[in-house]
Amino acid sequence: METEKLTFTGNESAALGAKLARVEVVATYPITPQSTIVENLSRFIANGELKAEIINAESEHAAISICIGASLSGARTFTATASQGLVLMHEMLHWAAGARTPIVMAVTNRALCVPWSLHADFQDAISQRDTGWIQFYCENNQEVLDTIIQAYKISEDKRVLLPSMVSLEGFILTHTVERVDVPKQKDVDEFLPPYKNEFFYIDPENPLAENVVVLPDWYMEYRYQQEVAMQNAKEVIDKVSKEYFDKIGRNWGGLIEAYMMEDAEVAVVTMGTIAGTARVAVREMRKKSGKKVGLIKVRCFRPFPVEEFKKFSSLKALAVIDRSYSFGCGGPLCTEVKSAFYNTEEKPLILGVVAGLGGRDVNVGDIINVLEKTIEVSKTGKVERETIWLNLKGEQLR
Amino acid sequence: MVKIPTVTSWQDLPVGCVVPGGTMIINKTGAWKVFRPVVDHKKCTLCMLCWIYCPDSSVVLAEGKIEFDYDHCKGCGICANECPAKAIRMELEV
Numbered sequence: 438m439e440t441e442k443l444t445f446t447g448n449e450s451a452a453l454g455a456k457l458a459r460v461e462v463v464a465t466y467p468i469t470p471q472s473t474i475v476e477n478l479s480r481f482i483a484n485g486e487l488k489a490e491i492i493n494a495e496s497e498h499a500a501i502s503i504c505i506g507a508s509l510s511g512a513r514t515f516t517a518t519a520s521q522g523l524v525l526m527h528e529m530l531h532w533a534a535g536a537r538t539p540i541v542m543a544v545t546n547r548a549l550c551v552p553w554s555l556h557a558d559f560q561d562a563i564s565q566r567d568t569g570w571i572q573f574y575c576e577n578n579q580e581v582l583d584t585i586i587q588a589y590k591i592s593e594d595k596r597v598l599l600p601s602m603v604s605l606e607g608f609i610l611t612h613t614v615e616r617v618d619v620p621k622q623k624d625v626d627e628f629l630p631p632y633k634n635e636f637f638y639i640d641p642e643n644p645l646a647e648n649v650v651v652l653p654d655w656y657m658e659y660r661y662q663q664e665v666a667m668q669n670a671k672e673v674i675d676k677v678s679k680e681y682f683d684k685i686g687r688n689w690g691g692l693i694e695a696y697m698m699e700d701a702e703v704a705v706v707t708m709g710t711i712a713g714t715a716r717v718a719v720r721e722m723r724k725k726s727g728k729k730v731g732l733i734k735v736r737c738f739r740p741f742p743v744e745e746f747k748k749f750s751s752l753k754a755l756a757v758i759d760r761s762y763s764f765g766c767g768g769p770l771c772t773e774v775k776s777a778f779y780n781t782e783e784k785p786l787i788l789g790v791v792a793g794l795g796g797r798d799v800n801v802g803d804i805i806n807v808l809e810k811t812i813e814v815s816k817t818g819k820v821e822r823e824t825i826w827l828n829l830k831g832e833q834l835r
Numbered sequence: 836m837v838k839i840p841t842v843t844s845w846q847d848l849p850v851g852c853v854v855p856g857g858t859m860i861i862n863k864t865g866a867w868k869v870f871r872p873v874v875d876h877k878k879c880t881l882c883m884l885c886w887i888y889c890p891d892s893s894v895v896l897a898e899g900k901i902e903f904d905y906d907h908c909k910g911c912g913i914c915a916n917e918c919p920a921k922a923i924r925m926e927l928e929v
Contacts, residue, residue, distance in 0.1 A: 535851070535852065536851045536852070536853075537850050537851035538851075598850060598851070636849070636850045636851065636853070637849070637850065637851055637853040643856075644855075644856030644857065645853050645854070645855065645856050646853070646854045646855070646856050646857075646858050647851070647852070647853050648852055649852060649854055649858065651852065655842070655848065658844075658845035658848055659845075659848060659852055661845045662845055662848060662850070665845075
């Protein structure tokens with residue numbers, strides 16, 4: 438496959454992904470650690486490398502509203518945000534999904550206040566779980582670039598027509614330079630044809646009423662349409678991943694990636710960059726002690742890969758590492774994984790682990806400790822604490 | 836005339852809740868109002884502020900005079916409040 442091997446930060450990769458997808462409208466509002474994504478796009482436009490309209494918004498709420506309008510007028514639309522900016526968008530995120538606008542947005546995950554933080558944490562995106570957006574979580578800069586291109590193809594599929602969020606952790610990816618293979622524009626163009634909305638678009642010649650009042654007799658049916666689209670997305674994500682592999686030569690898996698799971702007895706489940714660290718931990722443990730451990734990386738949190746998890750019901754134990762938290766309950770990913778196994782005949786014991794909040798480092802040793810603890814759980818058959826806060830000062834893992 | 840499509844299942848619903856424009860032609864929301872605006876043409880200076888402020892486009896200029904589209908005016912009273920000549924009064928609907 439013909440590619441160009443270059444070095445880029447996560448934000449540069451996200452901007453390049455959008456450029457290769459030939460976005461037509463970009464709404465911008467700055468926020469750390471996102472700003473350089475839209476700065477790069479604005480540079481591409483100024484240099485004449487990208488033919489698109491850039492619209493500076495007065496807030497994130499306005500930025501996403503601009504995207505909705507632009508998408509409804511038939512344009513391929515992009516924006517990027519993080520943290521407080523994403524939560525300010527919350528109202529319009531529901532709007533974008535309900536109006537079935539295939540917007541793609543990069544989210545450079547950053548912790549929410551209070552206390553104030555600039556560092557990596559999934560709380561911002563996870564808090565948007567129920568807005569009806571497809572949610573991808575990326576492990577490295579290459580996956581960011583590839584996923585943004587794929588997300589347009591998934592979102593714009595007429596069986597789906599839902600917006601997508603592509604998450605990359607603040608600083609860990611956004612400001613870290615990695616090698617990135619940049620696909621050729623002609624290959625991307627063949628993979629991703631221009632966006633054509635067959636159902637509806639704003640056109641002064643043909644007025645339409647959008648977001649009309651629907652009373653209790655039909656509201657549920659509209660919501661069900663959205664759920665069907667979300668379920669369709671599962672199949673489309675797998676299909677698009679394969680098509681991307683055929684055209685560009687890389688496959689990140691569909692909804693999940695199972696790593697060294699063929700003979701695994703226990704495994705760690707996680708998302709984003711922690712999956713990259715876990716990959717090394719799994720390899721090291723297998724090499725040093727021959728323990729049968731594996732990794733399940735969740736690429737797509739919405740729609741949630743319930744069926745994929747059910748295939749692992751014969752595992753002895755799982756540890757689920759969350760970089761976010763649902764207060765008064767547990768890790769959001771852990772809760773979903775537990776519920777995926779609820780109706781299976783056999784099921785693994787599940788240990789919840791909260792780690793890396795507010796950008797705290799999660800290293801290979803930490804994941805080895807978690808896996809050792811999980812092996813112990815598989816032997817004793819008991820989970821003493823539903824949720825462990827990893828490396829919390831004043832608490833011990835064991 | 837706007838046609839409202841017949842639907843019996845979730846599958847019949849238009850994607851994204853988009854329906855043909857002009858639904859208000861048959862949906863006469865003016866029936867909601869409690870007070871209706873009435874203009875005194877002797878006081879009206881035709882400054883058109885009421886036309887600018889009306890959130891429902893229910894102030895219309897007919898034959899050089901201000902009139903109201905009572906089929907769609909919801910009686911909010913913004914026109915009367917904004918009128919500098921105090922030419923609009925709100926009358927209780929009967």
